[in-house]
Amino acid sequence: MAPILELRRVKAFYGQSEVLHGIDMAVEDGGIAVLLGANGAGKTTTLRAICGMVRSEGDIVFGGQSLKRRTTEQIASLGVAHVPEGRGTFMSLTVEENLRLGHYPRRGRPHDGMQRMYGYFPILAQRRAQQAGSLSGGEQQMLAIARALMMGPRLLVLDEPSFGLAPRIVEDIFTIIDRIRREERVSVLLVEQNASLALELADFAYLLETGYVVTSGSTKALADDPQIRRSYLGY
Amino acid sequence: MAQDLTITSPDRFAVDRYAGLRIDAWRWLGALALMALASLLPFALSNYHVFELTMVMIYAIAVLGLNILTGYNGQISLGHGGFFAVGAYTAAILMHRYGVPYWATLPPAAFVCFVLGILFGLPALRFEGHYLALVTIAMALATPQFLKYFDTWTGGQQGINLVKPSPPAWLGIDRDRWLYFVALVCLLLAIRVAANMLHGRTGRAFVAIRDHPIAAAAMGINLARYKTIAFGTSTMFTGVAGALSAIIIGFVAPESFTLVLSISFLVGSAVGGIATISGAIVGGAFIEFVPNLANDISDAAPWAIYGVAMLLLMYAMPLGVVGTIGPWLGRLRRYLQPAADAASRR
Amino acid sequence: MHELLEQISSGLAVGAVYASLALALVMIYRSTDLINFAQGEMAMFSTYIAWTLVNAGVPFWAAFVITLATSFAGGLVIERVIIRPVETAPVLAAVVVTIGLNLIFNSVAGWIFTYTLQEFPSPFPDRPLLGALITTRDLGVIGVTLLMLVLLFAFFRFTSAGLAMRAAAQNPQSARLCGIPVGRMLMFGWGLAAAIGAVAGIMVAPVLFLDPNMMGGVLIYAFTGALLGGITSPVGAVVGGLIVGVTENLVGTYLIPSQLKLTVALGLIIVVLLLRPNGLFGTAVIQRV
Numbered sequence: 001m002a003p004i005l006e007l008r009r010v011k012a013f014y015g016q017s018e019v020l021h022g023i024d025m026a027v028e029d030g031g032i033a034v035l036l037g038a039n040g041a042g043k044t045t046t047l048r049a050i051c052g053m054v055r056s057e058g059d060i061v062f063g064g065q066s067l068k069r070r071t072t073e074q075i076a077s078l079g080v081a082h083v084p085e086g087r088g089t090f091m092s093l094t095v096e097e098n099l100r101l102g103h104y105p106r107r108g109r110p111h112d113g114m115q116r117m118y119g120y121f122p123i124l125a126q127r128r129a130q131q132a133g134s135l136s137g138g139e140q141q142m143l144a145i146a147r148a149l150m151m152g153p154r155l156l157v158l159d160e161p162s163f164g165l166a167p168r169i170v171e172d173i174f175t176i177i178d179r180i181r182r183e184e185r186v187s188v189l190l191v192e193q194n195a196s197l198a199l200e201l202a203d204f205a206y207l208l209e210t211g212y213v214v215t216s217g218s219t220k221a222l223a224d225d226p227q228i229r230r231s232y233l234g235y
Numbered sequence: 236m237a238q239d240l241t242i243t244s245p246d247r248f249a250v251d252r253y254a255g256l257r258i259d260a261w262r263w264l265g266a267l268a269l270m271a272l273a274s275l276l277p278f279a280l281s282n283y284h285v286f287e288l289t290m291v292m293i294y295a296i297a298v299l300g301l302n303i304l305t306g307y308n309g310q311i312s313l314g315h316g317g318f319f320a321v322g323a324y325t326a327a328i329l330m331h332r333y334g335v336p337y338w339a340t341l342p343p344a345a346f347v348c349f350v351l352g353i354l355f356g357l358p359a360l361r362f363e364g365h366y367l368a369l370v371t372i373a374m375a376l377a378t379p380q381f382l383k384y385f386d387t388w389t390g391g392q393q394g395i396n397l398v399k400p401s402p403p404a405w406l407g408i409d410r411d412r413w414l415y416f417v418a419l420v421c422l423l424l425a426i427r428v429a430a431n432m433l434h435g436r437t438g439r440a441f442v443a444i445r446d447h448p449i450a451a452a453a454m455g456i457n458l459a460r461y462k463t464i465a466f467g468t469s470t471m472f473t474g475v476a477g478a479l480s481a482i483i484i485g486f487v488a489p490e491s492f493t494l495v496l497s498i499s500f501l502v503g504s505a506v507g508g509i510a511t512i513s514g515a516i517v518g519g520a521f522i523e524f525v526p527n528l529a530n531d532i533s534d535a536a537p538w539a540i541y542g543v544a545m546l547l548l549m550y551a552m553p554l555g556v557v558g559t560i561g562p563w564l565g566r567l568r569r570y571l572q573p574a575a576d577a578a579s580r581r
Numbered sequence: 582m583h584e585l586l587e588q589i590s591s592g593l594a595v596g597a598v599y600a601s602l603a604l605a606l607v608m609i610y611r612s613t614d615l616i617n618f619a620q621g622e623m624a625m626f627s628t629y630i631a632w633t634l635v636n637a638g639v640p641f642w643a644a645f646v647i648t649l650a651t652s653f654a655g656g657l658v659i660e661r662v663i664i665r666p667v668e669t670a671p672v673l674a675a676v677v678v679t680i681g682l683n684l685i686f687n688s689v690a691g692w693i694f695t696y697t698l699q700e701f702p703s704p705f706p707d708r709p710l711l712g713a714l715i716t717t718r719d720l721g722v723i724g725v726t727l728l729m730l731v732l733l734f735a736f737f738r739f740t741s742a743g744l745a746m747r748a749a750a751q752n753p754q755s756a757r758l759c760g761i762p763v764g765r766m767l768m769f770g771w772g773l774a775a776a777i778g779a780v781a782g783i784m785v786a787p788v789l790f791l792d793p794n795m796m797g798g799v800l801i802y803a804f805t806g807a808l809l810g811g812i813t814s815p816v817g818a819v820v821g822g823l824i825v826g827v828t829e830n831l832v833g834t835y836l837i838p839s840q841l842k843l844t845v846a847l848g849l850i851i852v853v854l855l856l857r858p859n860g861l862f863g864t865a866v867i868q869r870v
Contacts, residue, residue: 084758
């Protein structure tokens with residue numbers, strides 16, 4: 001199966017500084033790939049490069065189409081749904097309005113999509129008329145993922161979904177992501193610092209260090225590797 | 236195992252010496268040069284130009300007041316023209332009705348405006364952003380109306396005519412130049428007071444409140460206290476500037492203190508650099524010179540030129556002149572670092 | 582009693598003009614998170630365009646439509662060319678730019694059209710109704726304002742374009758990630774606001790007479806009305822504008838001579854704001870730290 005997303009020799013720049021130094025990676029169609037690494041390794045930058053939010057060089061190919069020189073909104077309309085760091089929720093809009101916004105690039109009415117989201121995240125149905133800013137961290141994360149899914153994407157890009165959340169909630173969310181991958185038939189690209197959970201969830205992993213991919217492989221292989229275990233899993 | 240540690244010194248002292256002299260010494264030399272220039276300049280210029288420079292300094296003090304409140308403490312004010320007027324009229328009434336000598340009107344003007352600012356600052360605590368802007372606009376609009384209404388005190392529409400002060404005879408300079416130096420001393424004093432306050436504990440509290448009020452409160456900073464102090468100090472500065480303007484122009488009338496003045500102050504602040512001290516001087520110069528220059532360029536639509544000037548400045552330097560050039564100087568310093576290191580190693 | 586009702590109704594009529602301009606202010610605020618200090622002057626300039634067309638023999642309603650279209654286009658261009666460069670800059674820079682724009686429009690209008698007061702025709706005949714309680718013209722003005730309100734409210738609440746605009750204003754980056762063309766939304770917001778402002782100007786010109794300084798005072802009252810209603814709420818803008826109009830009229834007639842009218846009116850409104858610091862219909866943004 002061809003990968004749904006491929007990065008070849010991708011460099012990324014913040015102003016004059018080169019932050020990614022020519023990375024290669026791919027997400028399999030229907031698979032879950034995870035980018036691991038310490039703070040500042042370039043994980044979020046990679047996601048931003050994919051979505052046209054930072055200046056980049058190299059090839060970024062999504063579903064056979066090049067994403068070069070496309071604006072963020074064009075890339076979103078092509079089927080890439082990005083949940084950024086900090087979730088990017090529209091704080092003063094209601095839960096329901098946030099979901100409706102996810103539906104923007106699509107035709108037809110958002111109703112069916114919203115019902116499906118309420119199915120995955122019942123708590124959102126309860127809070128549908130509340131201001132999104134009043135939701136707890138975990139609920140906001142669910143809302144952000146639901147909003148992304150409303151776009152009917154082929155690729156779901158999640159930047160640190162576990163950030164600032166209690167371990168119990170993180171487990172719940174990861175379980176839902178797995179379920180979503182199967183039922184919605186989306187591919188998932190994940191960035192995580194919580195390595196152990198991520199390695200359980202994903203199929204394939206890339207390890208970034210200061211802008212380079214230093215290791216990559218199936219998550220099973222990486223989890224068994226003693227050096228990875230020591231550096232990132234702590235045992 | 237011992238490792239080589241490279242300690243990078245904090246940015247302020249990144250360049251320690253340049254061409255043999257310490258950076259501090261260069262700063263002192265620069266300040267002295269400026270002082271010499273400022274003291275000699277009035278004798279090289281015509282009376283009118285001296286008057287213009289005096290007004291620049293007065294506006295600089297007013298704008299400095301606004302910088303304290305809006306730049307450092309984040310409370311927007313579109314009403315400082317009103318406080319300027321209060322200072323001006325306090326001085327005018329004291330001189331005209333009670334024969335108070337001009338230099339003795341400054342402390343009362345400062346006091347009155349300080350108290351007024353505190354009184355204003357208390358209800359202002361309830362308002363943020365645009366709402367505070369509205370409340371201050373109300374102040375700016377109310378001021379000329381009040382001035383016209385209480386005409387027994389203020390001379391109503393006609394205003395008050397004042398006798399301009401005479402310079403002390405033993406100095407041997409004329410009135411315009413004497414007033415220039417009076418304003419200069421006041422400006423230097425204002426800068427000193429502002430710098431002391433803003434670079435110290437109070438200033439840090441102001442900035443903390445501006446940047447993140449919740450975190451500031453969590454750190455134990457009393458928001459109400461510091462915000463009202465910011466208001467009072469700010470209006471005090473602008474009020475003293477107003478008093479000086481009354482003394483130097485020799486005339487006060489309600490029409491000089493409309494909303495346009497308040498807006499000019501804000502524009503001057505923005506153009507100079509709202510969260511800076513030296514930016515106030517740039518702002519004062521902008522307020523004083525650009526309208527006249529605009530008139531020279533086009534007397535059919537001079538305010539359009541003024542407006543275009545504002546736009547171009549904001550595009551080029553959105554943080555104001557000093558706000559934008561300041562970081563450039565920092566980068567220049569870092570650029571000079573290798574040369575300085577080499578020089579100090581020799 | 583009859584006089585009181587008359588004062589209230591004429592207050593409502595003048596308040597409707599404030600309300601219209603307040604709607605334009607709210608429009609800009611909701612779409613670009615800015616207060617446009619040039620809104621009044623843009624409206625005045627639009628009114629001059631209408632006046633020029635009418636003077637050239639164009640029938641009133643045709644001139645009205647052309648002016649609205651031109652103003653809409655003008656608003657698009659202004660956002661793209663003048664405001665866009667400072668959208669990412671600190672708020673103060675954007676404020677100064679709108680102030681500069683205010684000066685430019687005012688000055689250029691004075692230059693092109695001179696400062697002579699001009700007459701401007703009203704589309705509504707000026708006949709008294711309800712036993713001289715209110716005129717048809719006043720009623721027309723109030724009606725137009727309410728119509729615009731309903732259209733705007735429906736637009737923001739029920740259309741996906743309206744929701745997209747609100748999102749683009751609040752969080753442009755997240756909006757882009759949802760596929761929303763943020764730049765175009767901003768332009769559209771300014772275009773709409775300019776058109777609304779044009780309507781406000783055309784309605785007030787018959788009463789105040791057309792001159793470059795016509796909208797100066799109106800802007801302050803409109804700003805007050807918008808804040809009183811809650812700066813994000815179109816309904817609030819209209820209610821606020823009407824309240825300001827009525828208050829100004831009643832205060833001027835019964836309480837204080839006209840010298841202090843403005844002060845007292847503003848003072849009363851500020852007292853209201855002390856009790857409800859987010860305006861009557863505004864919602865505070867809840868922030869969890």
